[in-house]
Every structure is written in structure tokens, then in C-alpha cells.
Amino acid sequence: MGVRRSTVIFAWILLLPAVLYVTVIVAYPLVDTFVLSFTNASLKKTTNWVGTANYEKIFNGTFAEVIVRTFVWTTFSVAIKMIIGTFGALMLNAAVPGRALFRVLTMPPWIVPMAIGIFMWGWMYNGQFGMISGMLQNWGLVDGPVAFLAHGSTAFWATIITDVWIGVPMVTLYMLASMQAIPQDLYEAAWTDGAGRFYRFRRITLPLLVPAMITMSMLSLIATFNSFDIIWILTQGGPNGDTTTMIIDTYRTAIGSKKYGEGAARAVLICIFLSIFCVAYFRVTHRLASGEHR
Amino acid sequence: MSQPAMINRYRWYELIGIYAGIFLFLSFILAPFVEGFLVSLKPLSLLFSSPYRFWPENGSFEAYRTMWVSVPGFARYIFNSFLISTVVTVVVLLLVVPSAYAFARFKFRGSAALLAAFLAVNMFSGAVLLIPLFRLMRSLGVLNTYFAMIVPGVAFLIPSAIWLLRTYMMRIPRELDEAALVDGASHIYTLCRVILPIAMPGIAVVAITTFIGSYAQQFIFALTFNSKTEYMPLPIGLYAYFGRQEVVWNELMAASFVGIAPAVIVIFYLQRYLVSGLTAGAVKQ
Amino acid sequence: ADQEISWIYCGDKIDPIHEKYIKEWEGQNPGWKVLPEVVGWAQCQDKATTLAVAGTPVAMAYVGSRTLKEFAENELIVPVPMTEEEKKSYYPNIVDTVTFEGTQWGVPIAFSTKALYWNKDLFKQAGLDPETPPKTWAEEIAFAKQIKEKTGIAGYGLPAKTFDNTMHQFMHWVYTNNGKVIDGDEIVMDSPEVLAALQAYKDIMPYSVEGATAYEQNEIRAIFLDGKAGMIQSGSGAAALLKDTKIDWGIAPLPLGPSAKGEGTLLITDSLAIFKDSGVEEKAIEFAKFITSPGPQGEYELQGGAGLTPLRPSPKVDEFVKADPSWKPLIDGIAYGGPEPLFRDYRGFQNAMIEMVQSVVTGKAEPTDALKKAAGELEQYK
Amino acid sequence: MGQLTLKKVQKFYGTYEVLKRIELEVKNGEFVVFVGPSGCGKSTLLRMIAGLDETSAGDILIDGKRVNDLPPVKRGIAMVFQSYALYPHMTVFENIAFPLRVEKMPEERLKAKVEHAARILHLGERLQQKPGMLSGGQRQRVAIGRAIVREPKIFLFDEPLSNLDAALRADMRIELAKLHRQLKATMIYVTHDQVEAMTMADRIVVLNAGEIAQTGAPLELYHKPANVFVAGFIGHPRMNFLPVTCKGASDAGIEIDFLGQTALIPVHPRAGMVGATLTLGIRPEHIAIGSGDLSLTITPSVVERLGANTVAYASLGEDSENYCAMLPGTVALRTDEPVKTGIRAADCHLFDQNGMAFERRVDMTDIDMALFDPAA
Amino acid sequence: MGQLTLKKVQKFYGTYEVLKRIELEVKNGEFVVFVGPSGCGKSTLLRMIAGLDETSAGDILIDGKRVNDLPPVKRGIAMVFQSYALYPHMTVFENIAFPLRVEKMPEERLKAKVEHAARILHLGERLQQKPGMLSGGQRQRVAIGRAIVREPKIFLFDEPLSNLDAALRADMRIELAKLHRQLKATMIYVTHDQVEAMTMADRIVVLNAGEIAQTGAPLELYHKPANVFVAGFIGHPRMNFLPVTCKGASDAGIEIDFLGQTALIPVHPRAGMVGATLTLGIRPEHIAIGSGDLSLTITPSVVERLGANTVAYASLGEDSENYCAMLPGTVALRTDEPVKTGIRAADCHLFDQNGMAFERRVDMTDIDMALFDPAA
Numbered sequence A: 001m002g003v004r005r006s007t008v009i010f011a012w013i014l015l016l017p018a019v020l021y022v023t024v025i026v027a028y029p030l031v032d033t034f035v036l037s038f039t040n041a042s043l044k045k046t047t048n049w050v051g052t053a054n055y056e057k058i059f060n061g062t063f064a065e066v067i068v069r070t071f072v073w074t075t076f077s078v079a080i081k082m083i084i085g086t087f088g089a090l091m092l093n094a095a096v097p098g099r100a101l102f103r104v105l106t107m108p109p110w111i112v113p114m115a116i117g118i119f120m121w122g123w124m125y126n127g128q129f130g131m132i133s134g135m136l137q138n139w140g141l142v143d144g145p146v147a148f149l150a151h152g153s154t155a156f157w158a159t160i161i162t163d164v165w166i167g168v169p170m171v172t173l174y175m176l177a178s179m180q181a182i183p184q185d186l187y188e189a190a191w192t193d194g195a196g197r198f199y200r201f202r203r204i205t206l207p208l209l210v211p212a213m214i215t216m217s218m219l220s221l222i223a224t225f226n227s228f229d230i231i232w233i234l235t236q237g238g239p240n241g242d243t244t245t246m247i248i249d250t251y252r253t254a255i256g257s258k259k260y261g262e263g264a265a266r267a268v269l270i271c272i273f274l275s276i277f278c279v280a281y282f283r284v285t286h287r288l289a290s291g292e293h294r
Numbered sequence B: 001m002s003q004p005a006m007i008n009r010y011r012w013y014e015l016i017g018i019y020a021g022i023f024l025f026l027s028f029i030l031a032p033f034v035e036g037f038l039v040s041l042k043p044l045s046l047l048f049s050s051p052y053r054f055w056p057e058n059g060s061f062e063a064y065r066t067m068w069v070s071v072p073g074f075a076r077y078i079f080n081s082f083l084i085s086t087v088v089t090v091v092v093l094l095l096v097v098p099s100a101y102a103f104a105r106f107k108f109r110g111s112a113a114l115l116a117a118f119l120a121v122n123m124f125s126g127a128v129l130l131i132p133l134f135r136l137m138r139s140l141g142v143l144n145t146y147f148a149m150i151v152p153g154v155a156f157l158i159p160s161a162i163w164l165l166r167t168y169m170m171r172i173p174r175e176l177d178e179a180a181l182v183d184g185a186s187h188i189y190t191l192c193r194v195i196l197p198i199a200m201p202g203i204a205v206v207a208i209t210t211f212i213g214s215y216a217q218q219f220i221f222a223l224t225f226n227s228k229t230e231y232m233p234l235p236i237g238l239y240a241y242f243g244r245q246e247v248v249w250n251e252l253m254a255a256s257f258v259g260i261a262p263a264v265i266v267i268f269y270l271q272r273y274l275v276s277g278l279t280a281g282a283v284k285q
Numbered sequence C: 001a002d003q004e005i006s007w008i009y010c011g012d013k014i015d016p017i018h019e020k021y022i023k024e025w026e027g028q029n030p031g032w033k034v035l036p037e038v039v040g041w042a043q044c045q046d047k048a049t050t051l052a053v054a055g056t057p058v059a060m061a062y063v064g065s066r067t068l069k070e071f072a073e074n075e076l077i078v079p080v081p082m083t084e085e086e087k088k089s090y091y092p093n094i095v096d097t098v099t100f101e102g103t104q105w106g107v108p109i110a111f112s113t114k115a116l117y118w119n120k121d122l123f124k125q126a127g128l129d130p131e132t133p134p135k136t137w138a139e140e141i142a143f144a145k146q147i148k149e150k151t152g153i154a155g156y157g158l159p160a161k162t163f164d165n166t167m168h169q170f171m172h173w174v175y176t177n178n179g180k181v182i183d184g185d186e187i188v189m190d191s192p193e194v195l196a197a198l199q200a201y202k203d204i205m206p207y208s209v210e211g212a213t214a215y216e217q218n219e220i221r222a223i224f225l226d227g228k229a230g231m232i233q234s235g236s237g238a239a240a241l242l243k244d245t246k247i248d249w250g251i252a253p254l255p256l257g258p259s260a261k262g263e264g265t266l267l268i269t270d271s272l273a274i275f276k277d278s279g280v281e282e283k284a285i286e287f288a289k290f291i292t293s294p295g296p297q298g299e300y301e302l303q304g305g306a307g308l309t310p311l312r313p314s315p316k317v318d319e320f321v322k323a324d325p326s327w328k329p330l331i332d333g334i335a336y337g338g339p340e341p342l343f344r345d346y347r348g349f350q351n352a353m354i355e356m357v358q359s360v361v362t363g364k365a366e367p368t369d370a371l372k373k374a375a376g377e378l379e380q381y382k
Numbered sequence D, E: 001m002g003q004l005t006l007k008k009v010q011k012f013y014g015t016y017e018v019l020k021r022i023e024l025e026v027k028n029g030e031f032v033v034f035v036g037p038s039g040c041g042k043s044t045l046l047r048m049i050a051g052l053d054e055t056s057a058g059d060i061l062i063d064g065k066r067v068n069d070l071p072p073v074k075r076g077i078a079m080v081f082q083s084y085a086l087y088p089h090m091t092v093f094e095n096i097a098f099p100l101r102v103e104k105m106p107e108e109r110l111k112a113k114v115e116h117a118a119r120i121l122h123l124g125e126r127l128q129q130k131p132g133m134l135s136g137g138q139r140q141r142v143a144i145g146r147a148i149v150r151e152p153k154i155f156l157f158d159e160p161l162s163n164l165d166a167a168l169r170a171d172m173r174i175e176l177a178k179l180h181r182q183l184k185a186t187m188i189y190v191t192h193d194q195v196e197a198m199t200m201a202d203r204i205v206v207l208n209a210g211e212i213a214q215t216g217a218p219l220e221l222y223h224k225p226a227n228v229f230v231a232g233f234i235g236h237p238r239m240n241f242l243p244v245t246c247k248g249a250s251d252a253g254i255e256i257d258f259l260g261q262t263a264l265i266p267v268h269p270r271a272g273m274v275g276a277t278l279t280l281g282i283r284p285e286h287i288a289i290g291s292g293d294l295s296l297t298i299t300p301s302v303v304e305r306l307g308a309n310t311v312a313y314a315s316l317g318e319d320s321e322n323y324c325a326m327l328p329g330t331v332a333l334r335t336d337e338p339v340k341t342g343i344r345a346a347d348c349h350l351f352d353q354n355g356m357a358f359e360r361r362v363d364m365t366d367i368d369m370a371l372f373d374p375a376a
């Protein structure tokens, strides 16, 4: 359609309410945060400009370690989410009796208030009374209680798994929808040519899901990067800071220690990293997606 | 329904494989709920006892009764959650439907950048912006009202809703707009009479996801921006089961199950709609 | 209209005794209303702070006494000076927990001390005398070792989760070895006394509940209640809960370290802080003193099960102790107690302590190094 | 070999009988076209032969072997789908190579085969492109390529041309016909376009509502349709039908009365027809300007000038169907001006009340009779 | 009134000139068809007339008034889209009533108008159904109904039949032609199907790569194409082109040499042609079995028997195009058996090196000349 002035104005009128809303409620606090990051704002009544001191302080500390950990944590979580979600979607896409019920049964982690889901996982991870440690002992796989949140490595994985659990329903749903968008005749053609179920999955389903996977992993990346409640409720970033990610560190600095200035600087950094990461990710995956995957 | 197409006939070992896969997958999804459910059945005194026994001894549904007694306002919390989520959903739809249409239909300078900016909002979790948001809420004068939870809730749900609905609307043939335009309909008339009814499945999906997002996500805003017990939503209400010394775990879990039941029922009836609505909006090949 | 005193009240619901006395006070002060806002434990202190920072302070809030210094230095709260008479009514050392720069900044409302609980059944099984609790750290460690080796069950319950009471639990050890963290304005933590405490942590770890860093004190207590730990250090709440179990238990003063000059314990108080600029400071102070005055406070803290230790001596308390001797070690310890160290950035202090403890119990660092590192960090928070 | 036999093949969807006891024999190397209106069951029958849909009853035999329970790949068939079903993420090469990859053919042999198929189909330069970049006709050829490399006994096509525009459709028709001669494989082809059917088939199977209405060579169906349905379906523009009355029957044919005119239609008569209302069929191309054995004055409401031909449409009565005449391209004719047209009795078809044809004594000397024997 | 004038109309996408200074005059009541290959700019031009796309340069006048800056509804046009653009959630009635609802017409008048339109289009019984339940042809009629009720001065159609199957397309062609006579409105119709163009147009505008290649009545384009492009585009099967050499020119025509045979083609000659390589065009329907002014022995590789006609395709050389002949339906002909065909010189077309036609001295006495004057 021609770019008429009237249509452009109309488009803006349509956009205006949402734009205004988001500007006021999100963008304004954002700018506030950005400004804050150059001050020494704290509980004190007076705040002063400190230039880039907050940023310098961040990089003088152990923040590099936190950044690396955040990326590792996020990468594993997103990857596992995608794998389990796609696997689940594949299973639920099979035309077997009970399919509708099974689909409904995948939704609860999404519906339940996050804190409750996390408490339930907390129970499962409990070394003395929890299901996992208990089952493992009952089956004789370990000989004493194992407190999963007590040790750096197990706590790291425990928080990832909980995050995966919360994110999987959305991934499953989306991948399921994308699978159903693949024309049935492609499968029939492949079947006619003798391709078995697994071969069809590998050569047709999987490659055709790539665009959907890119989109979904992207969205899930942003959410995972900012995943706060899970770690906070399960470990508060411990033990020994082994589950401290950027968002945990930011919250602890800003809300915990009331160093609003330093916290804001961390928040700004998160955004910058995330943006760079997203752009890079998009570039790479799109290049990959354009080749044939055999 | 008739018998499944030939291609979907499974041999016995394939069936076993699929059901095993589903079982594995659902085990992961539901295990915490099983744990939570078992906890809700155990008397508080027996909760912390080892060795671990899967089936609770003396299990009872007592907690499902006492939860109403020990937190008398619980029904109110569920109601609040419903009310807040409903209002949030309505407001999000009111804001998002026109914008999604604009993004789907009109290319103008800055439209791509604006869309990216909307998505960027997703990169901020509310936790980071809490203090500035608080100041804002105060100057808007909405602290300690339902709006304290509705206003920020809406803002953080807008971006993904726009994204979802825009994809859906792009699949509606452009000729429909043009035909209406040729027939003299204004843009608004076209949107209301032509596009909206056709986009209904997509709008329904957006409504469901928004509703659930807000139903489960109301924690941090509610906590900080509202002090009135009578306005508290479900997630905060559940914290009422945390005592000074003791968390009343069995009632907490019972309350969680009761609290999510309405949303589960909604999903149960809408799941087919949800999947197909997403399909239409899914990435095109 | 009535003037209002808003009060952030931590917990799930208002204690009936407080409710009763609020009514009473409102009756005595026509034109005034007290508006308690109940906020869960996990969030109530943060919420009070957020409101104050955002410029809409509540009149009064329940806070840990350790935060008073930080609030005071940032001019968020007003002092609540006590008369000599008032000070005297408390057990010794308690007023110190809310005092700095010579004045008081809050009214103590809750108080806890800790004692050693032991499981007589496990002692018996391990071949120990069930009636003899350990008196020193060395004994404590040896007993724990024996229990672990003889019964396969943990001899001790050590909490070390990323949680505030990990620091508290450790401070008990410091104070039972005559240690100190800060002296006036000087960090004196890097001392043999504190090092010994840290070393003791390291030594008892192998016989302690698996995964110390997963548990905070209430979770450790649950394990003890389940009979899966030989000894723990805990407050009065455990006694109340133990009565409902089949466990044969005892309670004793905390064991002492090698450098101890006498008994010791950490005195943790929570206080009512009066926020600045709420416009009703005067009246709020008045109310705070009323609700913590011997009458109401006595009724409140002696309900049992709340895990509180009485703030003031009284005939009622004596009666109470007589009826239930398990209170004795908890109250006797007060005399030797020390306050929580007051830091300008108490959260920074707390995090440094937790990290130190965790790095030792997970074997990541040697006590000497961990202590040196933490002591260095503390400099910036004092 | 690629010989197909259908024995009493039935298909039910629930209780709805989509296909009714189909009996059919397809010879090796034959090009058989299934035609019929939309929904008559063509695709269903094809998919049953392919093994994509289940056969409710009856037997499907390929080279004498019952294949009802075999999966498609074991039946020795290859199928070209209406939508082509090309894999959008694979190159043309990989699309064609797909069946060979499935059977794990060594790389060189695979390459040789794909390139051979590409040469036949003039796709050589496109091998590295993705289907999305191809035109409709090229896509169609890729789909065929994928079928060719498998060297199936029987090719199955489900309306492969219906997505193409008219010009391309004509080109592809020719290419498919050439391909058939080149590969000498059995081909079964579904369409609802009778022009395609006429031009490509050795033999046409006309389906109507799940039943076979007639089977025969294209010109046999054109000249000797067995019933009104086939008569109307085959031939374009479609045959005109006129209600006539039977005046008498003799060995020479049936004498009919049409609006007072009588004519003797040279068909094999049946007894007891006198007085009955019959249906006379006449193809538009057999109507001429001027008089004939039967004459009819029509007022064209629409005149289509196609260059080579001129088609005139007229309405005979209030609510009767269009009457259509196909005349030479240069005929002088105007809309709304009456013109007299004539019909030869020898060109006429005659049907009884049930729509069954009386067999024509058609003079077929000038028709290439070889066409009736596709094996020749 | 519905008279349209295009003056030097141009359209750019970026720097790419899609339409190049189009000049066109459409009379009131005329049925004009735009034809041309895919991508030549037909839709763009139509959409510019409708006001859906902006005009880059030049003027569009309707009834003498410049409408460049008017929105579609103010131009007095109605458009029928290729995809029909029916509103799937509304009944047929509401779909047709849509433009009237927009202008808030009172209920009774609206009802009367919709029902009138429905009667014209035989949609009476479908009014309460949703478009999803209709067949392609019915949908198309609903789309037209929506255009009719507005009583526009000009109807615009963008390939309205291309989604229909062949039979339905033929039917709809006739109905559209009738409708035109009934409504007497100006109609502009876009198609890339030249059969549609030939059968419906009063006048055809042939577009090629954004330029008008020729404008004229259907038979004028058929008999006197102005250039190779139009000659190849109009007529089906398309005209055969043969390379010939110019031997001489006289008043009677141009003498050419084709593989040693010479013939005099009756065209208006131009100077300086001797020795040049020209292109001879001959339509398939003008080729006959036997000898002619020029004779050519061909070996058909494909023979299509359409019943009324038989089309034979042969390849003349290694990589030359197919040579195609349309012969009577009953001709005796087999694939791979050589047959001699003949061409009359009078039927031939001749084009110069630039593809421009030499005007034919065509003997048009037996063509209805009235057709060249659509206003008659």
C-alpha cells in the first residue's frame, strides 16, 4: 500500500496507546535506572554523581566470574529447555489415544504461581525428606542423604532443572504448534519413498522446525537470562556464590544492600550484554538455518 | 473421528516407545506436583520424617479443609487474582490489538525499530526496575489499589502479546483490508468489522497467555505496591501460610492446588484452541 | 479524622495479644489508630526499607536490630532514648543491641538466645552417656564423631545455607570462645579466637548433617526433630516442638571454646524502629514503648512455641522456668551474651560472613585464608 | 512390470461409502487417467493404491500380488502429490535424491541417477536451488524427478497440474506424455480436468459418486459415451441435451420428434421405447450454421470469438440450460440476432430415461482406430 | 458515466520503473481487458486506477476529473479481487451489503438492493450461508455482488477467474459477459489468460514489461498482431515462428524463402528488406494435412486428441521450439510417423528483425467487421 501520510498518521494513532503506556510504565523507569547508574544512590538522602565509578567497581570485583557463570547457566538452561520441549512436543504430536489429556498435563508448570513451583522443587531437592534423595536411597543408588542444593555443582544443575521445568510448557506448546504447521503431505511423500519414522523426523521435522526453534530459543534466552525467583528462592545465589547470576547479583546489590547506584549499573550492563548476545545469536543461527542440515 | 491415517498407525513397539516417551516427559513435568500433593496429604508432624516413603502414612485431605480455616481470606485471594488477571487481559487486548494491526499492516519509517524496542522491554525484569516503578506508582496515586498490580502487570505483558498477535494478523490476507477500503470503509471500520472478527482465534490465544502470565506473575508488584490485604492476589495469599516459626507446608500445598484449579480448568477446555491458534501464528515456512 | 500510626508487622497474622493491647491503647488515646500491615517474614524488612527510601515511610516497623545503625546513619529513623529505669528493666546486654553512639534507636520486641540440644537416644546408641552433654568444643566434636561412626547418623546439625542465621550461628561460636568481630571502629576478627571457631566448623563438618549449605537453622531443627542429628544449637522453639515427638532430649548451655573466659551467646533482638518524617514519630514512640512494656511483652513472649526468650526478668519468668526447666540454659546465657555486631552495611557484613563460613564448610578454603579474606572485606562495611 | 488389479475395492468413512466395489484392470505400461467431478473419490482411490489410506474391503493387486497390507514403499509405486510436497529446506538435488538417501545408495550411483533424472526433466541448472526459488512448472518437474529415481513400477499422480496456469499446464501435459513414452512405466493419473484426461490417457476411467461410470479410450468416451454423465463430462464445451420424444424404432435407428421435426438417429434400438421421452445429445462442435437433419434457430446471448473458433451461447427456454454451438472462427454472427443452425442425425447421441445411451452406429472409418488399442 | 483516461501514467518502485508512460482511453460502457505475462504490471496499473497504489507520475482521469489524490471510494470504482477477499465471518448477505452498511443505507433499501444483486447472480438461496460453504464460482459471484450494489461507474477485476477450474472458468466467463451487457457499466479486467481476454473483451490492451504492446479488438489482435510478442501471446496454441529469408518485395507482398521453398506473403512491404532474415508466423489452426503454398513434413512426438480437434506437436530441429499443428478431431495421425503439412501464404504473418509486423493485406470479408467497433 502506498505510504500515504494519512495512513502513517493512522498507524501512529493505533500505536499510540501502547507506545505511551509502555513509555510511561517501563521506559521512564528505565531512564531513571540509567541515570541512577551514574550516581551513588543508596539509603542516604543525598545522592551525588560519581561518573563511571559504579561500572569500574563492578569490573574490579568478581563480576567477570558472574558473567561467565550467567552465560553458562543460561546456555544450558535454554538448550535443555529446547531439547526437552521439542521431545515433548514430538511425543504429544503422535496420534495416540489420550493425546488431548497429555497436552493439558504439560501446562501446570506454566499455570502455577512460580514461587509455589519452586517450593515444590525445593522439597524434591531436600536431602533428608525430599523425593529425589529419598528415592535414590530407597533404590540403593546412594547410601546417605544427598542435599542437592548444598554443593556447588549440584545446586547449579538443580536451579537449571527447575528453570527448565518452568520454561518447558511454553516451548512444548510452541513447538507442537509449529510441528502441526508442517504439511502432512511432506510426511506422506517421504513415507511413500520408504522413509521410516525416525528418518522422517531427522530429515523433515527437525530442519523445518529450525526457524521456530530460533525464535523460541531467542525468547526463552531473554527470559532465562532474567530468571530471578528460582535461584533466589532455592539458593539465594549460594552456596559460595556458585549459583549467583547477573540478575541475582544485581538484586542483591540494589535491593539487598540498598546500593541503588551500583545495582542500576549492573542492570544497565545486563541489558547491554543481552542485546549484544541476542544480535550475535540471531546472526549466527540465521546463517545456520539457511543451510541444509543433514 | 475415524481410524487414524495409515501413516499414523503404530506398531506395538512404536506405541510402547511413544507412551514411554510421554511417561518420561510427563514424569518430569508432574513430579513436583506429585511431591507437592503428597506433602499436602501428610499431617504436619509427619512431614519431616525419614526414611522417605512415597505413600504417606495416615494421609488425609484434612489440609484441604483446614486451609480455609487458617487463612480465612484465601477465597478472596483467588477472586483477586481472577479480577486482576481479567482486567489486565482486557487492558492488554485493548492496547495490543490496534498496535499489532498497525505493525502487521503498515510499513512506515521507524516501525521496525519500534517493534524491536517493544521486544527490548522483555529484557528487563520488573525486579530491576522496582524502585523507579515505585516512585512512578506513587506519583500516579495508585498505590494500595488493584491498579497498583494491574498497571505494571499490563506493561510487561504488552510486548509478547504484540509479537504474537502481529504474526497472526500478518496471515490475514491484505486484500480484505483493500476490499473494505475500496468499498469506502474507514480504517477504524475495517479494523472493527473485518479484521477483529477474523483475528479472533489469535486474539483468544493472546488472551489466554496474557491471563495466565498475569495469574502467576503478580508476585513482586503486588508485594511492593500494595499493602492492603483485601487486594492481595493468590501468590501473596499463599505466603499467609508461612508462620513465624513454621511453614504450614501441607496447607500451603493444598492451597496451591486449590488456587491453580480454576486456571487448569480453563486450560483444559481451551487447549485445542490454544494449539491451533498458535499454529496459525507460527513462523511461516 | 483519626490520626494513624502505620506499622509493618511481620508474620502471617497479628498476634491476638498484640491485637488486644492495640485496642487498649487506642482506648487510652482517643483520636489515634494503629494500622498494622501484616507482611510475610521473608519480605517485611525489605518492604519497610523500600517504603522509607521511596519517601513514604511507615510510622513504625519491625526490623532486626542489626539494621538500626544503617538506618540511623542514613537518617531514616529517629532515636528512641530510654530512661535509666527502662534500661534497667531488661536483662543485661540487651539494651546494647539497640544502642550506638550513646543512644537507643529502637525498642526491643523480640529476643532469642540459643542453647545446645542433644538427642539422648542417639547418645545411648553411640555408647555415650545420655545424661552428659558436651561442655567444650573438643567434646562436642568428639561426641559427634562417635555418633556418626557408631550409628551412621549425623552427630551434629550445622546450618550454613545462604541465609542470615548462618552468620548468627557462627557468632555463637565466636562468643563462646571470647572472640570479637568489631571493637569500636576497628575490625578485630582476624584473631586466634575466631580462627579457632572457624577451625572447629571445619572439624565438625565430617560428622555433621550432609550438605550443611542446603539448610538454615529451622531446617536443621526439623532434621533433629526427626532424630537424624545428635546435637544442634537452637532457640526456645525447639523445646516446644520436641515435646510433641518421641525423642528423649536434653538442653544445655552452649559448649565452650578453648579460649573461653566463661559462658557466652549471641543476643539477637528484633526491634520496633520509628521512621523519620512519618509525622507521628512522637506518638509512635509512645505506642512502641507501650506495646513492649513489661505487661504486654511478658504475655507475648511467654506464649511458648514462638521461639522467643524473655527480654526482662520478672516473677512470671521465674515461675515459668520453674515449671519448665528447659528454659534455664536459654535465660542463663543472657548474662554472658554479646550483641550482634553493628555495621553501617550490615548486609555486606552478613554476606561476607556467610561466604567465609560456606567456603570453609565446603572445603573450598582453609580457615586461615577465609578468615583473612573476610576480615579484609569487612573494612568497607563498618 | 507394473500391472494393477482392483477387485471389489470399497472405502468407508464411518458408514459413508466413498467408493463402491471398484473393479479395474490396468495393464503394464498403460497411462490411465481417473476423471470425475470434485468429491467423487478419485484421490481416495489413488491413495488407497499408494497405501496411504486403508482399503476397507476388496483387494488391490500389483503384478498379481495382494498388497493391501504393504506400506507404500513395498508396493513399487511412486506418487506425485498435487501440492508437490517438495521439502522446502532441501535443494532440488536433495529433493530428488531423497528416496535414494533413504535406501542408502552409494554417493556416486546416487549422483548419477539424480543427474540422469535432472537431464530428462531439464532441471540440470536448478539442482542447487531450493524449491522456493522455482516456478510452478519446475517444481512439478522436481516432484516427478523424485518419483523417477525410484524406478517404480507404477507412477501415481494426484492432480499434478492443477496448481499451474493454463499455458504451463499445456506445456506440462506434453512433457508428461513424452515422459510416459520414454519411461514406458505404468502411470495412473488423477484429474478433474477432462481436457487433461482426453489428451494424455491411453484409457480414461470416469468416476461418478464413487462408482465407475465408464472406462475406455479417450475417443471412445468422446464418440460413444455410455451415459448422460460421461457424455456431459467429456468434451468441451459440454454436450447440449435436448428433450425429444421417441416416435419409433427400427433396425436403422430410432426416430425421434423434436419440436415437430423428426429425425432418424442411427443407434441400436431397444424395444418398448415408443412414446417415451428421451434425451438427445449434440456436441457444440457438431452444430453448423444453416440447415441439417434437425434445425434450430437460436438467438445468441453471448458470442465468444476465440480466433480459430467462435462459440455462441443461447438460451432455449425460460429456465433451460445454455445451448452452445462451436462454429468456425470467421463466422458472421452477432449477439441478439437470430441465426439458424443445423444438426446432422449421425452426430447425435441418444439416451433413455435412465440416462443410459443407446449405442451409436457411429461411422468411425475416419478415426484412427489404432488409438483404441493403446498397446499398439 | 464511466469514462477513464490515463495520461503518461508512470509507476516506480524505488528506481525500478514498473509502468512506462501509459496512455489509454477507455470509453463509457466498454469492456477492456489488460493481458500480459506475469509481472508485466497489470495488477499495478489496475490498483493505481483503483487508488490502492499511488501514481508516481502522470494523471488518471475519470469522467474528465483528475482522481490521483482521491481515495478509492470517491473514484466511483468497484474492485473484484483475485482472491475474492470475501469476509469469512459474514454471511453472503452481509458480504454483499458491506459497502451499503458503510454508507449507512437504511435497512429496507439495503435489503432490496442486496436481493436484487443476488437475483442477478443466482445467489438467492445462499444469502444466509458463510463464504466457506460456497464453491469457487459462487464465491466469485458474491464478490461481484459486492461490487454491483455500489453501482460504480467502473468495475475493476483482477484475475477473478484464475482460482477456478477450467469448466467453471468457462461458465463464469459467459456470466460475466452477460452481466456486462445487463449493467452497461465500464469494466476493466486483468488476466494473463489470453482465452479470457479474447472471449470477453471489447478491446484488449496487451502489456509487456510495463509498456502497451498493442491495443485493439480481439480479432484485430488475432489477425493483425503488431509484433511478435502480441502474435505469440494471442491465440492458443501459440503461433509457430519460422526463420525465413527475404527474397524480394513488391506491391503484392514480400517473397520469402523457407528451406528452399518460396512463397509470396501478402503484406505491405517496406524498403531495404531483401536478404534480411525475417520471422514467419503461422497459427497452428492454419496448418492442414497435405500440401500448401509452403509444405513441411513433420514427425509428431505428441498427439493430443481433444475430440473436436487433434493437436500434433513436433520438433523441427535439435533445440528449436515445438512446432504445433491443430488439425480436425478425426484426422489420421500417429506419433513418430511423418506426415506432410501445408500452409497457405494468406494465413501467414511476417515480422522484421525487430519483431515488428508487416501489416497484412488480410482478406477480412468473411469476418464480422462489426466486431471491430465495440460501440456498435
Ligand SMILES: Nc1ncnc2c1ncn2[C@@H]1O[C@H](COP(=O)(O)OP(=O)(O)OP(=O)(O)O)[C@@H](O)[C@H]1O
Residues within 6 Å of the ligand: B002, D013, D018, D036, D037, D038, D039, D040, D041, D042, D043, D044, D045, D192
Ligand atoms: N477423512 C475423511 N473423512 C470423511 N470423509 C472423507 C475423508 N476424506 C475424504 N472424504 C470424502 O470422500 C469423498 C471423496 O473424496 P476425494 O478426496 O477422494 O475426492 P476427489 O475426487 O479427489 O475430489 P477433488 O477433485 O476435489 O480432489 C468426498 O466426499 C469427501 O468428502
Ligand SMILES: Nc1ncnc2c1ncn2[C@@H]1O[C@H](COP(=O)(O)OP(=O)(O)OP(=O)(O)O)[C@@H](O)[C@H]1O
Residues within 6 Å of the ligand: E013, E018, E036, E037, E038, E039, E040, E041, E042, E043, E044, E045, E192
Ligand atoms: N511492492 C513492490 N515493490 C517492488 N516491486 C514490486 C512491488 N509490487 C510489484 N512489484 C514489481 O512490479 C512488477 C509488476 O507487478 P504486478 O503485480 O503488477 O504484475 P502482474 O502483471 O499483475 O503479474 P501477475 O500476472 O503475476 O499478477 C513486478 O515485476 C513486481 O516484481
Ligand SMILES: [Mg+2]
Residues within 6 Å of the ligand: D042, D043, D044
Ligand atoms: Mg482429490
Ligand SMILES: [Mg+2]
Residues within 6 Å of the ligand: E042, E043, E044
Ligand atoms: Mg497480478
